[in-house]
Amino acid sequence: MSSTIIASVRGRRVWDSRGRPTVEAEVRLEGGARGIAIAPAGASTGSGEALDRRDGGTAFGGYDVKGAVASVNEEIAPRVTGMDAADQAVLDAALIALDGTPNKSRLGANATLAVSMAAAHAAAHANGKLLWKHVGGDGATLLPLPQIQILGGGAHAGRRVDIQDFLVICPAATSFAEALDWTAEVYRAAGGIMKDRGLLQGVADEGGWWPAFTANEQALETLVAAIERAGFKPGTQVAIALDIAATDFGKGGRYRLGLEGRELDTDGMIRMLLGWIDAYPIASIEDPLAEDDAAGFAAFTREVGGRIQVVGDDFLVTDAARVHEAAKAGAANTVLIKPNQRGTLTETKAAWEAAKEVGYAGIVSARSGETEDVTIVHLALGWGVGQLKVGSFARSERMAKWNEALRIEEGLGARARFAGGAVLGRSRR
Numbered sequence: 564m565s566s567t568i569i570a571s572v573r574g575r576r577v578w579d580s581r582g583r584p585t586v587e588a589e590v591r592l593e594g595g596a597r598g599i600a601i602a603p604a605g606a607s608t609g610s611g612e613a614l615d616r617r618d619g620g621t622a623f624g625g626y627d628v629k630g631a632v633a634s635v636n637e638e639i640a641p642r643v644t645g646m647d648a649a650d651q652a653v654l655d656a657a658l659i660a661l662d663g664t665p666n667k668s669r670l671g672a673n674a675t676l677a678v679s680m681a682a683a684h685a686a687a688h689a690n691g692k693l694l695w696k697h698v699g700g701d702g703a704t705l706l707p708l709p710q711i712q713i714l715g716g717g718a719h720a721g722r723r724v725d726i727q728d729f730l731v732i733c734p735a736a737t738s739f740a741e742a743l744d745w746t747a748e749v750y751r752a753a754g755g756i757m758k759d760r761g762l763l764q765g766v767a768d769e770g771g772w773w774p775a776f777t778a779n780e781q782a783l784e785t786l787v788a789a790i791e792r793a794g795f796k797p798g799t800q801v802a803i804a805l806d807i808a809a810t811d812f813g814k815g816g817r818y819r820l821g822l823e824g825r826e827l828d829t830d831g832m833i834r835m836l837l838g839w840i841d842a843y844p845i846a847s848i849e850d851p852l853a854e855d856d857a858a859g860f861a862a863f864t865r866e867v868g869g870r871i872q873v874v875g876d877d878f879l880v881t882d883a884a885r886v887h888e889a890a891k892a893g894a895a896n897t898v899l900i901k902p903n904q905r906g907t908l909t910e911t912k913a914a915w916e917a918a919k920e921v922g923y924a925g926i927v928s929a930r931s932g933e934t935e936d937v938t939i940v941h942l943a944l945g946w947g948v949g950q951l952k953v954g955s956f957a958r959s960e961r962m963a964k965w966n967e968a969l970r971i972e973e974g975l976g977a978r979a980r981f982a983g984g985a986v987l988g989r990s991r992r
């Protein structure tokens with residue numbers, strides 16, 4: 564292994580899949596190894612997330628990141644140069660202390676995360692390995708169950724449908740590659756059905772079809788029809804996963820379904836979702852209620868957590884402390900894991916460790932604003948998380964990740980294990 568002492572850190576402004584600036588960090592080590600990583604960006608964010616540093620003003624809608632790039636070049640670089648990139652915990656602790664705020668608002672989580680991930684890649688390369696192998700060693704052989712968006716809605720498709728993500732999983736597939744094959748057929752079938760019915764408007768932020776529905780349930784009916792048209796058995800072979808992203812249209816126990824022109828309270832939301840679970844082959848629901856509705860989250864989990872996966876995203880914001888609190892209340896049974904919700908790899912991993920401690924499952928997730936960066940694929944594999952949610956076909960920043968997982972599966976050969984449906988979260992009784 565060559566020297567892992569950091570020789571230089573450089574921040575630069577690059578662009579994400581929504582045409583917004585974002586932060587890339589490049590870390591070079593004394594031994595010559597190099598790591599590059601790019602921060603992603605969310606659109607439907609939880610209030611408890613670490614904050615990106617954005618410039619405001621008029622350029623690029625206020626999304627410019629010159630300040631965050633300056634954080635990397637002027638503050639982080641001088642602080643971490645000379646530190647050991649292989650000691651991620653010490654490096655990340657230095658980033659947290661340098662920022663000095665509870666939510667990375669001074670330096671920006673986009674600045675700290677890009678450096679944290681780039682250092683990890685550099686240390687892996689110095690070790691002659693890709694990140695997943697560096698992080699997980701020989702035991703890292705579990706290919707994640709992919710959760711792939713077929714229809715986009717909510718903040719990712721101009722609020723054309725209230726629900727944000729209509730996704731599928733393939734619990735009966737026998738390999739990652741097979742799960743991707745099956746999902747591609749369902750994606751193609753869904754597009755065909757929508758085109759036939761005059762409901763297709765384009766492609767949403769994460770690559771799912773942008774629909775012109777008049778009711779949320781139309782999306783569920785279309786998904787089932789697509790699974791069948793593609794030749795699969797709904798539920799057993801290919802099942803539905805939803806990200807309701809309820810924080811986006813709910814607050815204080817009131818939920819406004821704009822598409823249908825009606826408002827529901829917490830009980831109404833739970834009853835609506837229970838009806839959908841009875842009527843459609845739904846295996847996983849993310850953020851069924853808003854981030855401020857912990858009691859509703861617990862009530863929903865009590866009802867269905869023994870038979871479907873209940874995922875906390877805006878509700879848990881990749882925060883180990885919140886995972887422990889949620890477990891005490893019996894809210895959710897699965898944690899969505901997004902590195903930029905915390906801003907360092909060490910804190911992100913702590914949330915996954917907390918999930919394992921309390922018996923929750925995990926899903927590593929991309930953001931709706933992405934790039935060619937594939938770090939999350941390596942984390943899902945290296946940490947053995949078992950599920951990965953990235954977005955869909957028709958967008959290359961998504962396919963960069965799915966294709967990286969294909970390469971890793973092929974490289975593992977006979978040692979590769981596919982997570983399948985066994986990894987789905989379930990509440991303990």
Ligand SMILES: C=C(OP(=O)(O)O)C(=O)O
Nearest residue numbers: 605606607608929930931
């Ligand atoms: C990926 C998601 O969207 P965003 O990145 O906009 O939060 C999500 O809500 O799970």
Ligand SMILES: [Mg+2]
Nearest residue numbers: 806808849876
């Ligand atoms: Mg979500």
